[in-house]
Each structure stands twice: as structure tokens, then as C-alpha cells.
Amino acid sequence: MFSQNIIKELTNIVGRDNILTKREDLICYSYDATNQKFLPDVVVFPRGAEEISLILKMANFEDFPVIPRGAGSGFSGGSLPVEGGVVVSLERMNRILNIDTENLTAVVEPGVVTGEFQAEVESLGLFYPPDPSSLKFCTIGGNVAECAGGPRAVKYGVTKDYVLGLEVVLPTGETINTGAQTLKGVVGYDLTKLFVGSEGTLGIVTKIILKLLPLPATTKTMLAAFPDMKNAARAASSIISSKIIPSTMEFIDKNCVKCVEDYLNIGLPIDTDAILLIETDGDKDLAEKEADAMRKICLDNSAIEVKTAKDKREVKELWKARRAISPSLKKLNPDKINEDIVVPRNKIPDAIAGIQKIAEKYNLTIANFGHAGDGNIHVNVMIDKSNKDELSNAQKAVEEIFKLTLNLGGTISGEHGIGISKMPYIGMELSPAAIDVMKRVKQVFDPKGILNPGKIFPKGRE
Amino acid sequence: MSLSSLSTLNSQLSNCVLCGTCRSVCPTFGVINREPASARGKVSLCSAFLNKEITLSERFIKHINECVLCAACEENCPNDVPVIDIILAARQEIFKKGKTDFSRIAVSKFFGSEKIGRNALKVASKIQNIFFKQVPEESGLHRRFPLPFVHGKRLAPRLAEKFFLEDRRQKTEVRSKKDKSQPRIGFFAGCLINYIYPNIGEASLNVLEKAGAFVVVPLDQSCCGMPAIGIGDIEGAKRLALKNLEAFEKYELEYIATACATCGDGLKKRFKELLADEGEDLQKRVENFSSKVRDITELLVNDLGIRQSPVSGLRSPVSIVTYHDPCHLSRGQGIKDEPRKLIEMSGHNFKEMKNPCKCCGMGGSFNITNYEFSMEINRKKALDIKSTGADIAATTCPGCIMQIKDGLHQLGVKAKVVHVVELITLNN
Ligand SMILES: Cc1cc2nc3c(=O)[nH]c(=O)nc-3n(C[C@H](O)[C@H](O)[C@H](O)COP(=O)(O)OP(=O)(O)OC[C@H]3O[C@@H](n4cnc5c(N)ncnc54)[C@H](O)[C@@H]3O)c2cc1C
Ligand code: SF4
Ligand code: SF4
Numbered sequence: 001m002f003s004q005n006i007i008k009e010l011t012n013i014v015g016r017d018n019i020l021t022k023r024e025d026l027i028c029y030s031y032d033a034t035n036q037k038f039l040p041d042v043v044v045f046p047r048g049a050e051e052i053s054l055i056l057k058m059a060n061f062e063d064f065p066v067i068p069r070g071a072g073s074g075f076s077g078g079s080l081p082v083e084g085g086v087v088v089s090l091e092r093m094n095r096i097l098n099i100d101t102e103n104l105t106a107v108v109e110p111g112v113v114t115g116e117f118q119a120e121v122e123s124l125g126l127f128y129p130p131d132p133s134s135l136k137f138c139t140i141g142g143n144v145a146e147c148a149g150g151p152r153a154v155k156y157g158v159t160k161d162y163v164l165g166l167e168v169v170l171p172t173g174e175t176i177n178t179g180a181q182t183l184k185g186v187v188g189y190d191l192t193k194l195f196v197g198s199e200g201t202l203g204i205v206t207k208i209i210l211k212l213l214p215l216p217a218t219t220k221t222m223l224a225a226f227p228d229m230k231n232a233a234r235a236a237s238s239i240i241s242s243k244i245i246p247s248t249m250e251f252i253d254k255n256c257v258k259c260v261e262d263y264l265n266i267g268l269p270i271d272t273d274a275i276l277l278i279e280t281d282g283d284k285d286l287a288e289k290e291a292d293a294m295r296k297i298c299l300d301n302s303a304i305e306v307k308t309a310k311d312k313r314e315v316k317e318l319w320k321a322r323r324a325i326s327p328s329l330k331k332l333n334p335d336k337i338n339e340d341i342v343v344p345r346n347k348i349p350d351a352i353a354g355i356q357k358i359a360e361k362y363n364l365t366i367a368n369f370g371h372a373g374d375g376n377i378h379v380n381v382m383i384d385k386s387n388k389d390e391l392s393n394a395q396k397a398v399e400e401i402f403k404l405t406l407n408l409g410g411t412i413s414g415e416h417g418i419g420i421s422k423m424p425y426i427g428m429e430l431s432p433a434a435i436d437v438m439k440r441v442k443q444v445f446d447p448k449g450i451l452n453p454g455k456i457f458p459k460g461r462e
Numbered sequence: 463m464s465l466s467s468l469s470t471l472n473s474q475l476s477n478c479v480l481c482g483t484c485r486s487v488c489p490t491f492g493v494i495n496r497e498p499a500s501a502r503g504k505v506s507l508c509s510a511f512l513n514k515e516i517t518l519s520e521r522f523i524k525h526i527n528e529c530v531l532c533a534a535c536e537e538n539c540p541n542d543v544p545v546i547d548i549i550l551a552a553r554q555e556i557f558k559k560g561k562t563d564f565s566r567i568a569v570s571k572f573f574g575s576e577k578i579g580r581n582a583l584k585v586a587s588k589i590q591n592i593f594f595k596q597v598p599e600e601s602g603l604h605r606r607f608p609l610p611f612v613h614g615k616r617l618a619p620r621l622a623e624k625f626f627l628e629d630r631r632q633k634t635e636v637r638s639k640k641d642k643s644q645p646r647i648g649f650f651a652g653c654l655i656n657y658i659y660p661n662i663g664e665a666s667l668n669v670l671e672k673a674g675a676f677v678v679v680p681l682d683q684s685c686c687g688m689p690a691i692g693i694g695d696i697e698g699a700k701r702l703a704l705k706n707l708e709a710f711e712k713y714e715l716e717y718i719a720t721a722c723a724t725c726g727d728g729l730k731k732r733f734k735e736l737l738a739d740e741g742e743d744l745q746k747r748v749e750n751f752s753s754k755v756r757d758i759t760e761l762l763v764n765d766l767g768i769r770q771s772p773v774s775g776l777r778s779p780v781s782i783v784t785y786h787d788p789c790h791l792s793r794g795q796g797i798k799d800e801p802r803k804l805i806e807m808s809g810h811n812f813k814e815m816k817n818p819c820k821c822c823g824m825g826g827s828f829n830i831t832n833y834e835f836s837m838e839i840n841r842k843k844a845l846d847i848k849s850t851g852a853d854i855a856a857t858t859c860p861g862c863i864m865q866i867k868d869g870l871h872q873l874g875v876k877a878k879v880v881h882v883v884e885l886i887t888l889n890n
Contacts, residue, residue, distance in 0.1 A: 024521040027510050028497040031480050072497070073482040091495050115486070136486035263540055327481040328540035
């Protein structure tokens with residue numbers, strides 16, 4: 001499909017050093033963290049909106065797919081070139097353009113690594129809360145496209161709560177600005193919110209205006225171990241209902257604890273059924289008061305022990321462990337079907353109990369961890385895909401877990417997006433009319449369907 | 463089993479879940495910012511090669527060579543993917559097919575000779591002044607004419623007037639009088655100490671003796687073999703390992719000390735792997751040899767238990783000292799505290815730099831074949847050293863010393879770069 005002419009044109013746009021066509025290089029842009037592979041035809045590294053605009057105009061004319069890509073750490077296959085085409089890697093657009101310490105805003109290019117940006121603003125006493133566990137390597141552009149969240153969501157919200165405005169190149173090649181540098185703004189439709197979470201299907205984001213907060217003065221980190229997941233879930237619910245909003249409240253089940261402890265050996269309590277990792281931040285006195293109150297609630301809910309991290313190093317270790325859970329689960333079984341359902345917070349105990357039943361029914365190992373504070377549960381069905389029975393059981397189990405989630409008033413994806421992984425299930429949550437209007441929105445932005453095709457919506461009628 | 467062929471690493475390759483965690487720590491990725499330079503990219507390429515999706519193409523080789531073997535990826539990989547073993551196995555394939563480029567082989571052969579201290583380098587040391595001019599404020603050299611392998615900006619190290627081992631030859635093999643109660647220690651020099659930094663070797667022997675040891679320097683020792691392993695020349699490395707075994711087995715030793723982090727890592731771990739298939743008898747000998755190997759800092763602090771600098775009386779002015787953790791000592795051998803303890807004993811003021819464990823970019827022959835790339839990695843290190851305001855940057859690997867000297871010189875930073883053992887004798 002890719003004529004030498006197209007490649008020549010693309011080379012003219014981005015320059016000889018910024019285009020890859022050799023198989024060896026294409027292989028390195030064929031995957032993301034879903035562990036699936038689709039080879040692109042070309043990879044380009046544009047420097048800015050103008051180059052991207054030219055590429056998209058050409059794609060419309062020549063009719064080839066264009067797939068935006070950040071760090072390729074996505075969990076739903078959003079950056080995979082499922083129909084081949086040109087991968088537009090934003091790795092080169094990685095500059096922090098401005099940090100405005102007077103108005104508490106910042107402007108960044110999409111390829112900036114989330115954690116690097118956080119470190120930069122923190123050195124100025126500022127705070128960018130969204131903290132996906134992949135923050136050390138994922139990009140802010142990818143976070144915007146997936147509306148990534150993290151442990152701090154319970155108190156601080158997710159990526160969409162921090163995006164004030166965007167520069168976006170539309171699939172047809174026009175560059176637009178949405179939102180404003182200001183905290184308020186109601187001129188026209190809120191396109192910013194539409195682009196956030198659009199999984200790279202409505203436009204390529206080339207600049208992001210972000211809202212910042214003052215850095216909290218102190219953070220207290222605690223670890224509570226429970227004899228039973230039910231106790232942990234109840235403790236989490238009572239903390240919220242006692243009107244304390246911790247800055248994070250993560251739960252980790254025993255399968256997950258074993259896997260990370262095996263990797264890091266930092267002395268996590270492996271003989272318990274569940275752990276809660278809780279943080280509170282803000283003014284020193286208040287943080288301490290809240291920490292005491294939460295410790296008491298944990299003990300009232302039969303916690304075996306509640307430990308407070310002594311110093312920065314211990315906090316760092318605990319977070320390293322928390323962030324390593326997802327990739328380290330491979331120790332349980334070679335393949336993972338990972339879902340990130342969300343239920344209303346007081347329904348966590350029901351959700352966990354339901355998932356356990358489903359695991360027993362299909363004789364599967366399911367490892368759960370996630371954000372007890374906001375009801376987001378990462379459900380990992382650990383299987384060996386070469387075992388066909390197990391695979392088909394896992395697929396049935398996933399469907400039942402989604403049904404359970406929706407019955408509890410939840411949603412089937414909290415932060416990872418639909419991409420290709422959850423495409424078959426979108427109809428379980430959204431009505432045909434809702435899907436239809438979304439498809440029409442896509443049609444308006446991308447009449448030729450060249451931008452990131454084959455994502456979110458299953459082909460044909462559902 | 464390590465140092466094995468790529469095909470036997472198949473299951474380890476499939477342990478990579480492509481999460482991308484290694485992107486955040488990989489120094490080659492940090493410079494190039496493109497996936498093939500990351501550990502994830504290189505592991506994927508090796509998988510693709512095994513699945514016959516690609517061949518030993520020029521492009522594949524280029525990517526596989528863009529690795530400084532720093533192990534930062536392994537340390538941070540949640541699935542224990544043995545990235546270095548995978549890359550070394552790929553380099554073995556490249557070497558076996560005769561596709562290793564000439565400059566790499568040259569470096570490995572030139573330094574990694576079986577008879578270190580008695581070859582062409584000796585002549586080179588005499589004639590280097592024709593090609594190089596000395597840089598006044600630094601103990602380094604700048605080239606006078608364009609030279610192959612020598613980059614224009616490079617601060618080349620000066621070859622020693624007298625090589626360490628050769629200098630020993632004129633005296634005797636044995637450093638001090640025999641006394642039964644003294645711990646008997648064999649000193650492993652390694653190429654860089656032998657050819658370029660004999661002063662580090664001398665300082666090591668001094669400190670060891672002052673700490674009450676009986677030191678032997680076997681003259682038949684050769685290169686540790688790490689340069690050969692680095693280019694995939696396993697047979698070459700094996701020959702060197704055997705040679706070293708013989709050289710040290712001649713003496714009854716309790717410990718084998720080295721002041722080179724890379725040699726230490728090789729002697730402790732790689733010998734066993736290199737000679738794994740050579741019979742039980744040899745395995746026992748290697749086991750015996752490797753179990754005696756100590757980095758000089760751990761030997762002094764842990765085994766000889768020195769609690770204060772064996773040299774008393776600070777004569778030189780008290781300086782601010784910072785410390786760089788060599789990859790092959792901190793990650794390779796898990797030694798971080800001991801060098802810091804020694805610096806404390808030296809009486810100088812210690813100041814930790816940001817990211818002390820970040821690779822300096824040397825990466826063995828990587829520095830010679832990919833000079834600018836390697837210095838780009840080094841830049842971060844040099845800046846971190848600069849921000850400490852230290853007068854002395856200490857480390858425990860002559861390779862790192864060479865690299866950091868060059869980097870600081872290019873930044874115009876005047877700090878001295880020394881081996882930790884030099885600090886505790888500098889005061890003498
Ligand atoms: C170990 C691990 C832990 C994780 N933890 C979390 C977590 O806690 N919370 C969470 O939310 N996610 C998590 N993720 C998932 C993933 O990191 C996030 O979805 C992240 O936002 C993806 O960023 P990326 O830069 O890797 O994007 P990619 O994976 O490269 O791309 C993701 C999507 O964004 C699109 N895209 C990228 N850049 C642009 C752009 N500039 N314009 C338009 N579209 C673009 C792509 O087309 C694709 O659809 C985790 C992943 C891993 C591997
Ligand atoms: S960190 Fe390990 S598992 Fe993750 S991509 Fe890198 S090598 Fe693979
Ligand atoms: S050893 Fe170092 S340079 Fe090589 S892939 Fe790993 S992190 Fe990167």
C-alpha cells in the first residue's frame with residue numbers, strides 16, 4: 001500500500017532523520033503494554049502541529065491510517081496500528097513550554113513524561129496530581145487521550161480535571177485551540193472535554209494547558225493489613241462515610257502482594273488477605289489528625305496491623321511496590337486479561353465478593369487491586385492462553401464480571417479506555433443510540449476514517 | 463543459565479510483558495528517546511530475531527550495540543527479564559557470524575590480551591606524544607592529528623610510562639614479607655589499571671598492606687574477559703578465564719582483590735558461566751576462585767574490618783567529595799555502602815550527588831565505538847557532579863574515572879577524579 005512516493009513525501013515533511021521504514025524499527029513500534037503486535041508501515045517523529053497537519057492532509061488524500069502514539073504503555077491497544085499505516089510518535093515533542101507560577105498553569109507538549117513533569121513542578125512548590133502507576137514512562141499526551149487516573153483520584157480527580165485547553169490537529173488537517181489559559185471559559189461547546197479520553201480517534205493533541213495546585217505541605221503514608229478482603233473493603237467504605245477524603249486509598253489482594261513481595265522483598269505482610277495503602281496530605285496537623293482517625297477505623301474493622309512509613313525511603317519503596325503490581329502478576333500465570341471496572345464506592349465489598357464467586361465458578365486465578373477510594377478495581381484474570389478451556393472460561397468470566405459491575409451501578413472501564421481490548425463489550429454499557437451518536441461525532445471529525453481506525457467501536461451493527 | 467545462546471533464553475524473552483517500565487531508567491533510551499534504544503525495544507528485537515522475523519541485519523546489530531550493559535533495566539524490571547544476558551547472547555550470534563565490527567574487536571583484542579603489559583601498547587605509550595598533546599590542567603591528552611577511533615573532542619587517557627604489572631616484574635611478585643597470621647591476598651589488576659592507572663594499583667597495594675595484609679600480584683594474570691564478553695567473543699573470554707585461574711591458583715590465597723568494578727563483576731559472576739560446560743573439576747576450581755574475589759572496598763571494610771583510615775594524619779586539605787556508583791559495583795555486586803564508609807574514614811566531607819547510580823556512559827567499548835552517544839549519557843552525570851560543588855569526584859572503577867574525567871573536562875569543571883582507595887592514601 002505504501003508507495004515510495006508517499007514515503008518520499010513523508011520524508012520531506014519530517015526530515016530524513018525522523019522517519020523509520022526498516023522492519024527492525026517498525027517492530028519496536030508495533031506493540032504496547034497489552035502485549036499485542038501489529039506492524040505499522042512507517043513511523044514518523046514530527047516536531048509540531050504544522051508537520052502533523054501536513055501528514056493528516058496527505059492521509060486524507062492518499063487514504064492511509066494514522067495512529068498517534070505516546071510511550072506505548074497503554075492497556076487497551078489504543079496506539080496499535082491494527083490496520084497498518086503511519087504511526088505518529090510524539091516522543092520528539094517532549095518540551096515543557098511554560099510553567100506559570102503566578103497563575104498556577106503550565107503548557108506542555110504531548111510527549112512530556114508525566115513523572116518528569118511532576119518532578120519539575122514540584123521543584124517549584126507546585127503539584128500536578130494525576131498519577132497513573134505508569135507515570136515514570138507514560139506521556140501526558142497519552143494520559144489526555146485515555147483520561148488516565150491514579151491513586152490520587154479519590155481526592156484530586158483524574159486527567160480531565162486538570163486540562164484547561166488543548167491545541168489539536170484535526171484528522172482533516174486543521175489545527176484548532178480549545179479551552180483557554182483560564183480556569184473558567186464557556187465560549188462554545190466544551191471540545192476540551194470531548195478530546196480528553198477520545199483515545200486518539202478525534203485528533204492529535206499537540207499542546208496541553210494544565211492546571212496546577214500548590215504542593216501539599218505534608219503527606220502521611222500508612223499500610224494496614226487485614227485478615228479478610230471484606231474487612232479491608234468495609235474499612236475503606238467507613239473512612240469515606242466518616243467524611244475523610246484520603247489523598248489515596250489503594251487495596252491490594254494477597255495474590256498481588258505475593259507477586260510484588262517476590263520481586264522487591266521489602267517485607268510486605270504476605271500472610272494476610274488484603275492490604276490497604278492509605279495516604280493523607282495537606283496541612284501537618286490536619287494530616288496527622290486524619291491519619292489517626294483512619295488508623296482507628298482500620299483497627300475497628302479488624303486490621304491485624306497498621307504501620308506508618310517512617311521516612312521518604314519507606315514511602316518510595318511502598319509506591320514502587322504498588323506500581324509494580326500490574327506487570328509483576330505474570331508470576332501467577334503467563335497471560336493476563338486485565339479489566340478496570342469501577343463501582344460506587346460503597347459497593348466495593350459486593351463487587352469483590354461477586355468476583356470471588358465468579359473466579360470459583362470458572363476455576364480461575366483472579367488477582368485484584370485498585371483504588372478503594374474511588375471504587376476502581378483492577379481485575380486481573382490470570383490464565384495460560386495456550387490452554388483453550390481456560391481462555392474460554394476467562395472470557396465467560398469477564399463477561400459476568402462486567403454484568404455484575406453494571407448491576408452494581410458501575411462502569412466497565414475507569415481509566416484504561418476501550419481501544420481494541422474492550423471493544424466487544426462496549427454494547428453492554430452503552431445503548432445503541434449512544435453508540436450511534438458517538439459514531440456520528442467521529443464521522444464529523446474524521447469523515448474518511450483515517451485517524452486511528454479500528455478502535456472503540458466494533459465494525460458493523462451491534 | 464547465562465551467557466547461553468539466544469535460543470535457550472526463549473522463555474526469559476517471553477517474560478517481557480512490554481510494560482515499558484525500563485524506558486524510565488535506560489540511559490541509551492534517555493539520549494535517543496526512541497523505542498529501539500530502550501530495553502523493551504531490544505528485547506523485542508531479539509524475540510523477532512528468534513522468530514525469524516528479522517535477520518542479523520545491520521540495523522539489528524546497530525540497535526543491539528546501543529546498550530551500555532548498565533543493568534538499570536534489570537533492576538527495575540518487575541518480571542526479572544535478564545536483559546543483559548539477552549543482549550550478550552545476541553552479540554554472540556553477531557560475533558559467531560563474523561559481523562562484529564572491526565573497531566569493537568580491536569578494542570577487545572588490544573586491551574584484552576592474554577599477556578597484559580607485554581605487547582604493542584608498550585610501544586604505544588612511548589610514541590603517544592607524537593600523536594597527542596598533554597592538556598595542561600588535566601591528566602589527559604588531546605590528539606594532534608585526526609586518528610581513527612579517537613574523536614576530536616575526546617580527552618584521551620595517557621598511557622602509563624610503566625605499566626603496573628611490568629613495574630612489579632622488576633621487583634618481585636610478592637609484595638611483603640611472609641607472616642603466617644596475615645591474610646593472604648592476591649591482587650587482580652585488570653587492563654585499565656595496568657595500562658593507564660597504575661597509581662590506583664599502587665594505592666590499593668599500599669592500603670592493603672597498611673591494613674595488615676600480605677599481598678601477592680601474580681604476573682601471569684590477564685584481562686578479566688569482560689571486553690570479550692561484551693562483544694560476544696565467548697571463546698576469547700574463556701581462554702582468559704582459564705589463564706587467570708592458573709595464574710592465581712599458584713598461590714595459596716584467602717582473597718582475590720580488585721580495584722576495578724567491572725573486573726570484579728566479571729570474576730565473581732561470569733567465570734562460572736563461561737566455564738559451565740567444561741566439567742565438574744573445573745567448575746570446582748572456578749567456584750573456589752570466584753568465592754575469593756572481593757572488590758577492594760568491601761574487602762577493606764567487611765573482611766579486613768578496618769574501622770578508620772589505615773593512614774593517619776590528614777595532610778592534604780579537607781575537600782568536598784562526592785561518589786559515583788559504578789554500574790558493575792552497585793547493581794552488579796550490590797556494593798554501595800562500603801565505598802561511602804571509606805570516604806567517611808578519609809576525613810573529607812562527603813556530599814551525595816543526585817542519581818549516584820546512574821550510568822556514566824562508558825559501557826566498555828561503547829565509549830570508543832559510539833563516542834558522542836556515550837558522552838551524551840555522561841553529560842547528566844557530569845552535571846550532577848558539578849551541582850554538588852565537590853572538589854573531588856570519587857568512584858571505584860577505572861573505566862568510570864576515564865569517562866568522568868573526559869565529561870568534566872568538556873564541561874570545564876575542575877574537580878579531581880579519583881579512585882576511593884586513592885583518597886585513603888592521598889593523605890599519607
Ligand atoms: C505498569 C502500568 C501501569 C499503568 N497504570 C495506570 C494507571 O494507574 N492509571 C491509568 O489510567 N493507566 C495506567 N496505565 C495505562 C497507560 O499507562 C495509560 O493509559 C497512559 O495514559 C498511556 O500513555 P502513553 O503515553 O503510553 O500512551 P500510548 O499507549 O502510546 O497511547 C495511548 C492512547 O493515546 C493516544 N495518544 C497518545 N498520544 C496522543 C496525542 N498526542 N494525541 C492524541 N492521541 C494520543 C494513542 O493513539 C492511544 O490511543 C498503566 C500502564 C502500565 C504499563
Ligand atoms: S521492564 Fe521488563 S517486562 Fe517491562 S518492558 Fe522492560 S524488560 Fe519488558
Ligand atoms: S543495560 Fe542499560 S543501556 Fe542496556 S538496555 Fe538495560 S538499561 Fe538500557
